[in-house]
Amino acid sequence: MPVSTLSEWVLNYRQQPQRLVAAYQQLEANLSHEDNAWIYIANNDEILSQLNTVLHAIESGEKQVSDFPLLGVPFAVKDNIDVAGMPTSAACPAFTFMPEHDATVVARLKAAGAVVIGKTNLDQFATGLVGTRSPFGAVKNAFNPHYVSGGSSSGSASVVARGLVCFALGTDTAGSGRVPAGFNNIIGLKPTKGWFSTKGVVPACRLNDCVSVFALTVADAQAVAEAAGGYDPQDPYSRQNPKTAPARFSEKPRFAIPNKLEFFADSQSEAAFASTLARLEQQGAELIAIDFSAFNQLAEQLYYGAWVAERTVAVGEIFKNQPEAMDPTVRSIVASGLHYTACDAWQAEYTRAELAQKINAQLAEFDALVVPTSPTIHTIAEMAQEPVRFNSQFGTYTNFTNLADLCALALPGDFRDDGLPAGITLIAPAWHDQALSRFGMAWQAAVNLPLGATNKLLPASGAEKLSSNHVRVAVVGAHLRGMPLNYQLTTRNAVFIEESRTAACYRLxxxxxxxxxxxxxxxxxxxxPIAVELWDIPLARFGEFVAEVPAPLGIGTLSLEDGKSVKGFICEASALADATDITAWGGWKAWLARHHSA
Structure with missing residues (x-):
């Protein structure tokens, strides 16, 4: 029996957290050591220790239930991410060690109340997009066991798709957090580089590694990201969010698509993507074909240029001293890094920077780029025959993402005729993660596909959670849409949210x-009540906006008709003596329309 979604789980146990112990006893019955999606399954003591830490904090009064947004939520961790007291192998038994400390992302998720129930299988040293390069066996696709699950985060995607956990952590360097999501009909959130700490993560390519999230719903993935993400001073590649990106896409999103799409003669994947694009257009999106050559050139750099030497450095001692302990395909890829010089590496960085700049300039005109998560899929038997060529095909629309400093969200799309999933991925500039998630939530609600391989449907969405990276502002006059000062919002990446009204305690x-x-x-x-528009403005741009507000106006806190409070325009009382009371019109636009027609 599959577990619930993250949001349903928390809601179910919020009133009686003590019921979590019984819930875990039932959950353990669904876990099998014969399931090679797992490399390590936590024992009863390890699970109870985590649970009791949360329960004791609540029962002692040290913390409230509300302090644990992921209250008792079961999750899995890719076995190249450290969990204290559980072995880390990176799918290489000879490499295995016992970490004393949690990776930063794991520690933050535990602090939010989540419970690690095991470590998952992967392409060895996170080198591959297939899920077959592991001594623990090839992880099977959740829909058809003859097909690959995708990698390298194969086990994490599998256990989420089958409902064994509410979410799982993966990693993504070349697409490992997206391809398995596409092949298993789940969500794959690939964050902006540096948002999630990689301290405690076995590196593949440190300059491009990201910890990723797999979940059944976009809302769940976003909730995990908010708990796990944030600056880590102990990670030299961690970054502060500049808080300048928009909260949402445009009202009518403009999406770029490649002008030349390659599916490697896979007509079923091609047809599924065409069907999904038609859905996007039906939902109001505008699709514009762009020159994709820079994306393709950058994608080729990751495995066919000096960047592969980063993997050679990452594997380090075991490649030097015990190469026979490595998967043969992984070993050959790592060995190829020895062919490059320091001069090659610098030239590769110059090439990356030039192509990344071009790519970001192209995407600046759009809300996001839409691509097939993978252009094709293969059976486990086929992958054994062509392990490198087919792996390369899977990365056609993923390999460039981290090199260009972009964020991405893999979403379910229309299925192939043979019943296999064929997802899409939306890719946007760095720090546009929240806009991606907002669109992803709306998309998932619209397509209403079963969640993973569970046959569960998307649960009803809860109340909207305001972003801590944005300020919601109520505008009442010259900043409304179509009014002369609206540009002061739009040029600062503010986005329109909805029309609303103030509480009944204002005059205009x-x-x-x-x-x-x-x-x-x-x-x-x-x-x-007075008509207003609600806009979300990036936090870092809010001060600039306020600085342009002239006397006698200012920004204060307004009460809305629904009881919520937001920032909004207020006026000094001294300026009202010679002003015209237009309250009866109910809003600025209504007054202007009637005033000009009178």
Whole structure:
């Protein structure tokens, strides 16, 4: 019996967290050491120790249930990410060690209340997109056991797709957090580099590695990201979020698509992608073909240029001293890094920077790029015949992403005619992660496909959670859409959220001698609801916006009709003496329309 989604799990146990112990006893019955998606399954003591830490904090009064947004949520961890007291092998038995400390992302998830129940299989040293390069066996596709699950995060994707855990951590250097999601009909969140710490992660390519999230729903993946992400001073590649990116896509999203699509003669994947693109257009998105040559050139750099030497450095001692302990295909890839010089490496970086700049300039005109998560899929038997060529095919639309400093979200799409999933991926500039997730939530609700391989449907969405990286602002006059000062919002990446009204304790005035014409909003015991628009502006741009607000106007806190409070325009009382009371019109646009037609 599959576990629930993350959000359903937390809701189910929020009132009686003590029931979690019984829930885990039932969950353990679904786990099998014969299932090669797992490399290590936590024993009862290891699970109870984590659970009791959370329960004791609640029962002692040290913390409240609300302090644990991931209350008791079971999750799995790819076995190249450290969990204290559980072996880390990177799918290489000779490499195995016992970490004393959790990786930073694991520690943060535990602090949020989540519980690690095991470590998952992977392509050895995270080198591959196939899920077959492991001495623990090839992980099977959740829909058809003859096909690959995708890699390198094969086990993590499999256990999520089958509902054995609410979410799982993977890693993504060349697409390992996206390809397995596409092949198993789940969500793969590939964050902006540096948002998730990689401290405690066995590196593949340190400059491009990301910890990724697999989940059944976008909302769950986003909740995990918010708990796991954040600056880590102990990770030299960690970055602070500049908080300048938009909260959402445009009202009518503009998506780039490759002008030449390659499916390697896989007509079923091609047809599924065409069907999904049609869905996007039906939902109001505009699709524009772009020159994809720079993306292809950058993708080739990762495995067919000096960047592969990063993997040689990462594997280190075991490649030097015990090469026979490595998977033959992985060993041959790592060995190829020895063919490059320091001069080659510098030239590769110059090439990367030039192509990345071109790619980001192309994407600046769009909300995101839409691509097939993988252009094709192969059976486990076929992969054994062509391990390198077919692996390369899987990375056609993934390999460039981290090199170009982009974030990505793999989403379910229309299935192939043979019943296999064929997902899509949306790719956007760095730090546009939240906009991707917002669109992903709406997309998942619209397509309403079963979640993973569980046959469960998307649960009803809860109340919207406001972003800590943005400020919600209510505008009432010259900043409304179509008004002369609206550009002060749009040029700062602010996005329109919805039309709303204030609480019934405001009066609206047309101020005298203002250019352009502006209203003033004032709190009053004898008021009425006033029409406003709600906009989300990036936190880092909010100060600039406020600095342009002229006297007698200012920014304060407004009460809305639904009881919520947001930032919004207020007016000094001294400016109202010679102003015209226009409260009866109910809003600035209504007054302007009636005023000009009178």
């Amino acid at each position: 005035y047309a101020l005298a001698d203002t250019q352009p014409a502006k209203p003033g909003l004032a709190r009053s015991h004898q008021g009425q």
